[in-house]
Amino acid sequence: MAHIVELSVVPPPLRSDWTPPQSTGKSIAPLVERRLIPAGSAYLAHVKRAVHNLSFEEHDKHAEEERKRLEALYGNGTNGEDDLGVGDEEETEDLLSLDPKEWKKQDHYAVLGLSHLRYRATDEQIKIAHRKKVLKHHPDKKAGVAGETNDDAFFKCIQKAMEVLTNSERRRQFDSVDPHYESLEDEVPTEKEVKSAKDPNSYFFKSFGPVFEREARFSKKQPVPLLGEYNDGKEQVEGFYDFWYNFDSWRSFEYLDKEVNEGSDSRDDKRYTEKKNKSERARRKKEDTARVRQLVDLTLGLDPRIKRIKQEEKEAREAKKKGKTGGANGVSAKQKAEEEKKKAEEEAKKKEEEEKVARAEAKKAKAAAANAAKKARRAARADGADA
Structure with missing residues (x-):
């Protein structure tokens, strides 16, 4: 709990040689109201404590944790200042x-x-x-x-x-001809290395992925599609190869131009050197374009996704063909059933008509027999009457 202590302050007496200042006669400038805006690290710390409801101890703890996080992320520079991750490399x-x-x-x-x-x-x-x-x-x-x-x-x-x-x-x-990356351009995995690997699919993506990441920095178009994964769809794979087969590189080779001989003022020397440099840049550019194309050709020939996509398309075509064949058989069976049903109905109708005709003939024969018997009885009565 805070304690208030009152201190009595007694101003010292005026000096004996003190005299009041003389009036200058100048008018005092009018008062101007100015708005003061709080700022600074102390105010920001106060706002942080107020917003997050932190005590001074908690705020200091958070500040120390943030300092350690930044130190682990970027490292420390000279005099304890943040060096943004530059660090200190060994000098050989x-x-x-x-x-x-x-x-x-x-x-x-x-x-x-x-x-x-x-x-x-x-x-x-x-x-x-x-x-x-x-x-x-x-x-x-x-x-x-x-x-x-x-x-x-x-x-x-x-x-x-x-x-x-x-x-x-x-x-x-300089970045176009960075010696570090030029030394890595020859470290492209070969077809033999990929096929002889224990897990060719995994080795393919592990070895070719970093190669395309290095080459992507030269692309004029950003973002650059990278190699991806084994389960990528056909559209994504086709987009990757379409981009790299039409790769537009900003890489130039002016850094390797030869300088004009010192002390030479000859225009012919300058023109010859410029012409030679231009020819060399074009040659290197052409070779670099061919190198990238060979890299993409090699990758396409070894890409396990191509084989997987072709197999999936083949299975889809077979399934579609099988579905059509099954559908055709179904239609034929239906037609056959309908034909058999129709045939049975026709046979039943024909049999019914035949039975109807037979009944009519039997009825007619029965009527004829009754008439004949009637005639016979009449004839027998007539004969008895005559006798």
Whole structure:
């Protein structure tokens, strides 16, 4: 429970040399009513406590849990600041010994410690990674330290990597020929590997799925349909192959263009170099298109869904054919039954007519016999009367 303590405050006496200020004669500005809007971290914390009905202890507990969650998700940067998942990659001897003059051959993402992010790295992550590398490898910081003779060279590589990756056009060109993914282009499973696997169906999706995920980053059209699963329907499978057979790639190869010879002002040299670069870009583009087409052809030939869909269609056709045949037999049996019924009715009608005729003949014969007997009796009476 809060306790109130009253403190008596006695102002000190005025100084002996104090004099009241003189009036300036200027008019006092009119009062202006201003609306103050609450803001800041303290106000946000107050709102959170009020909305969720939290005590100070509960609020602090939630804040600590959120901090730990973000730390586990992104990691910690220098001075305990959030580095957005940049982290600290190991720097190998080969990386630290890069020649800044050969900057086109270096892996800019590896130089900045972004090998695990690469084309997915955001602009903010690139800035954080660059700041970390500068703080670690700046020549002024390493000046006078024995054994650090290559710091200046690697620092130039860091600056070049930052220059390339912060320029959207040049970064796009570098992503087109990223050495990390170029080394993976040959790691496509073969037909023999798929068929000899213990579970060919599972191996097919496990091995070809990541390949199409890597290639999807070059597509002008987004989103890109990926390989999918074994139980995908015919429409989904056809959509996948239709997209990849008409794959429209933004991949370019300007990054590999040869530079004009230094010190040369000859227009002919520049034109020749530009023509050569254009021809090389077209050749690489054509080869890349053929590579993707071969990949799709290989995938189509090994896709277990194709065989499954064909089998399902065959079974559906057989079932449909069987249903039609069964239906035809049913109609014939019905017709046959109707014919037999009709025939039986006709026979019964004919028999009834024959019986009717027989009854009529019998009745006629009986009447004739009665007439004959009557005549005989008359003749016998006539003979007796004559005698």
